[in-house]
Structure formats: C-alpha cells, structure tokens
Amino acid sequence: MAGVITASEPSWIVPFTGLSPRQFGKLVTVLRREGADAVRRGRPWSLPLEDRVLLVAAYWRTNLTMRQLAPLFGISKSAADRIIDHLGPMLALQPRKRFAKDTVLIVDGTLVPTRDHTIAEQSKNYRYSTNHQVVIDADTRLVVVVGRPLPGNRNDCKAWEESGAKAAVGTTLTIADGGYPGTGLVTPHRRRKGEELSDWKQAHNTSHKQIRARVEHVFARMKTWKILRDCRLKGDGVHHAMLGIARMHNLTLAG
Template sequence: MAGVITASEPSWIGPFTGLSPRQFNKLITALRREGADPVRKGRPWSLPLEDRVLLVAAYWRTNLTLRQLGPLFGVSKSTADRIVAHLGSALALQPRRRFRREAVLIVDGTLLPTRDRTVAASSKNYRYSTNHQVVIDADTRLVATIGRPLPGNRNDCRAWQDSGAKAAVGTTPTVIADGGYRGTGLTIPHYRRHKNEELPAWKKEHNASHRTVRTRVEHTFAHMKSWKILRDCRLKGDGVHHAMLGFARLHNLALTG
C-alpha cells in the first residue's frame, strides 16, 4: 500500500518537523551515526529511516491515533506503533554535560495533560498531568536539559531536585527561576517579607529585568506546545518523556541550523 506522506517530498518535512530539508538531512545523518538504523536480522523495516522519523514527528505534531496515521504512510497500525516505540527514544535530546563558566540558565516547570495515571496525578490545571522541569540557556535559547516527568501535583521546588534537573545542571554559576523556587538557592525575584512591605526601587528594577530574561523559557514552552500531543498525551510510561526530549532536539536543531 502506497503512502500519501513521504520524506522524499520535501514539502512534508517542514509542517511536521519544523525543520528545513537540509536540517532534516542533518538529523538523519546524526541518527545513523548514533545507531538508530542498524542492520538487523529478520524482516526489515517497511519504511526507510527518513520516513520513519517523519512518521514519529507527524504523530507528535498532530496527535492522530496510529490507526489514523499509519495509512497516511502506507503502513499498518501495528507497524506505526513499533516505529514510534523504536524511534521515540532515539530522537531524544542528550543533556548537556558541561556549561560555560559565564553561562546563565533559566529553569521552569510546565504541566502536560497525561492519561497514564502511573506517571501522572491530579493537579490544579488539569485533571491528570505530569510536571516537566525544562532548563534553557538564556543567551542561545537552546534547551540544555529536561528532567524526568513527575506527577503534576509536585511543586516546582521538589520537582527541581527529584526530576534530576538540578543534578544535570551541576554547579553552573547562575540559574534563574520564578518565585515558585523559593528556598532552592536559585536566583529568584525579590519578594515582600510581609504584605505591608514596599519593595525599594532598585529591587523593582531587578525584578523587571528578571522577568524580561525569564520570558525566554515561556517562549520555549509556547513553541513546544504547538506539538498537539502535549495537549493530551496518550503515550504510556516513558513515552511523554521521550516526546519532550524529542521536541527539544528538534527545537535546538531548528535554532542552530
């Protein structure tokens, strides 16, 4: 059965991956180098690596069911399921191990509606969600690392440490965050110690500068949430984590070219 969507037609690449054809080819080359397309025994994949990567991106971008998406690529639902399971983790962003001494990072948490109740919990924004700690470089806006998902009822102070994001950042000199990270040692806005306290002008100026820089992580969230699977994730287990890391890798590749 012939598919409608194929990576051999460049016009399909941009809408589903957010990459130019050149950037997409760069990604494919990197995946092959990392061993994502090994020669294996038995029946070979029915799609080349390029089409398999495009299928995974299309699944994340549209949140169609695999029964709907498979025929668009000329494969069955079960084949599409195996492709997503195999390549989801291969597309994941590898966290940075080293940072510049003068680097400034920004961390914030975001809640994603997730149906798998073994990793999600009821939260204030959604019925069931997961908390994801995302760290970006303030200068380049590249995603540096994403912590493992925690139930959505965990506050950001606890999620910062328990997700592994704190350990991944290590001793980076400056990490800024919002007021929800009070007591973590991160750089947060000045706050009033009691309700009648008035902040001096210099503290207000610092807070305004802090907000201006910290909005960059909000812009990253807005870009990531254009992928519809993050609005209602049906993936189980590590699927939501792999999806977040996959978006981060595509986001970084789109920025760096």
Template sequence: MITASEPSWITPFAGLSPRRFGKLLTALRRDGADVVHRGRPWSLPLEDRVLLVTAYWRTNLTLRQLAPLFGISKSTASRVINHLGPLLALRPRERFAKDTVLIVDGTLVPTRDHTIAERSKNYRYSTNHQVVIDADTRLVVVVGRPLAGNRNDCKAWEESGAKAAVGKTLTIADGGYPGTGLVARTVADAARQNFRTGKRNTTGPTSGSAPVSSTSSPR
C-alpha cells in the same frame, strides 16, 4: 499523509529546518539507525520514522492519533519510537561551558498510567516533563523525571531533578517559575534588546542624529 519527502511538514513537526533535519539523518545513519536487521522490515523510510518520533515528542497526540497520519498502525508507531528514541537522545552532560545559556519549560505528555498521571490543564491524564534546551543550538540537554501533570512548573523544576542537572548554569524561563531564581524571559529579552540598541549606537549615527558638516563654520 505526513511525510518528510514534503519539506513543509519538517519544521512544524521536527522543529528543524530541512537542512538541519538532513544533517540529523546523516548523523543517525552514521550511528547505524538505518542498518537492516532480521525480522520485519520497516514500512517507513528513516526520514519518516524520525519525523514520527519528533512529532510524538513535540505534540500532545497519542500514538492512536498519530499513527494514521503516517499511514501505519499504532503498534508499528510504537516500535519506531522505541527503536529511534534512544538514538535521538543526547547523553546527559555533567557540566556546561561557562558562557552557556539554557532555556527550560514544562510540557504535558498524555499518559495512560494513572499511578503517576493526573488530570491537568489540558483536561487529560498527563505527566509534567521539565525540558531544558541549549539557547544556542536548540538541542535538548536535560529532561527531568516525569511528575504528575497537575504539578506546577516551579515545583516540578526542582522535584524532577532538572534543577540539579543544570546546576548554576544561567537558565531562562517564563512566568511559570516564580521564586526559583531562574531568569525571567521578559528580563532576558529586555537585556538582549538593550545590548542590540547599544551596539547600533556605537556603530554610527542614527537616523535622528544631526549630520556632520564638512565645511567650516562662519566666523
């Protein structure tokens, strides 16, 4: 079974190192996520419940598939997500710092409501969610309104409201966003590599540089 007590499960399903995951748990406890209320007690400790929510968000597994991996029922998994999901969500920002760099990508979430879901490239009825993260902190800062799963990312970027939420903040995307004005990830990687190369060249001679002689040249 999947459990946060085994650190090897944390990074693949939470996207965080065990240390950062521990900090997240501390923040959640401070916000009252582990307060005991009346009614049926939770069958999983807080750390496993948080891991369940992040696994649900980061994978294409349905609750029916995910719940047995944590040793609980589908209805219990649903209760966990409904309880912890809002506590894990960040409040939408009205503006970003001037030097902020964001990254956007679309993710397909299996959805049973066929009034909005459509068959997509994963052959399931899915919805397209535009997810924007801060490139520095890796925290999710914007999630667009869900659209039909067959909607391509370059259209979903604007129609979901993600573009309006980001405003003019520098945003990086992959090749699925042509004509949107977003910075292509390949261009961003090249710029970063050029910066690192230039920095190395200014810190000292490279391995290919000729050594500087400490003796005077013959006359």
C-alpha cells in the same frame, strides 16, 4: 498500500518537523551514525529511515491515533507503533554536561496532560498531568536539560531536585520564578508584609521577569506539538516525546 506522506517529497518535511530539508537530512545522518538504521533480526522495517523519522515527528506534531496515522504512510497500525517505540528514544535530546563559567540558565516547569495515570496526577489544570522541568540557555534559548517527568501535583520546588534537573545543572547560575524558594536559584525579591520593595529590588524584579519570559516563549513553541497537549503514550513515552521535541526545537534555532 501506498502512502501519502513521504520524506522524499520535501514539502512534507517542514510542516511536521519544523526543519528545513537540509537540517532534516543532517538529523537522519546523525541517527544513522548512532545505529538507528542498523540491520535487525526478524522482519525488516517497512519504511526507510527518513520516512520513519518523519512518521515520529508527524505523530508528535498532530497527535493522530495510530489508526489515523498509519494509512498516511502506507503501513499497518502495529508497524507505526513499533516505529515510534524504537525511534522515539533515539530522537531524544542529550543533556548538556558542561557549561561555560559565564553561562546563565533559566528553569521552569510545564504541565503535560498525560493519560497514563501510573505517572500522572491531577494538577492545577484539573487534568492528569506530568510536571516537566525544562532548563534553557538564557542567551541562545536552546534547551539544555529536561528533567524526568513527575506527577503533576508535585510543585516546582520539589520537582527541580527530584527530576534530576538540579544535578544536571550543578552550580551553574540559574534563574527561576517565585515558585522555587529555598532552592538556591536566582528568584524574584518578595515583599514582606507591611513593607515595600526598594527601587533597586523593583528594578531587579522587572529585569528578572523579562529574562525569565524567554523560557515561556520556548514552552509556547514546544506546545505547538499537539502531543504535549494530550499525551496518550505510556511509561517513558511522554519523556521521550518531550526530549525529542526539545531536540527539534534546538535544531530549528541552530539553523
């Protein structure tokens, strides 16, 4: 069965990955170097590595079911499922381990509707969701850390520590919104009852809000990948999808 979508036709790469054919080629080269195309026992892969990477990206971008996606690549539903399970973790973003002294980070949590109720809980969006703590570099807007997903009813203040994001950042200066009180992060000044904020505090809050908005812009770009609007993957699948999409986002920004 011949497929419709293939990486050998460059026009398919940009819509599904957001990468130029040159960037996509570099990504495939890195994955091959990391062992993604190693010879394995049993049945060989039905698609070359380039097409397998494109398939995973297409799944994350469109959120089509396996039954819908597989014919587009000319393979079976079970083969498409195996490719996603194998390559998804390999596409994951590796957290940055070191930060320059003058680095400023921004953290915020985002909810991803997730159908696996073993890891999701009903949240403020009234859907079963997972809470993902995402940390970006304030200067470059690159994603540097993504915490492990927690149930969606977990507030950001607890999720910051429990997801592992706090440990990954260490003592690096990090900006957050008002939902992180008592965490040691740089948060907006709060007005006490019966008091007004001084002019300098109001000015600081305005500057803080403008800088913190950068992480919201990152979320807006990442949520164009439809799997982050309704994730059907189980177990670590939603975590791998978030990390893989973060890596694609960084590659796009890096040029």
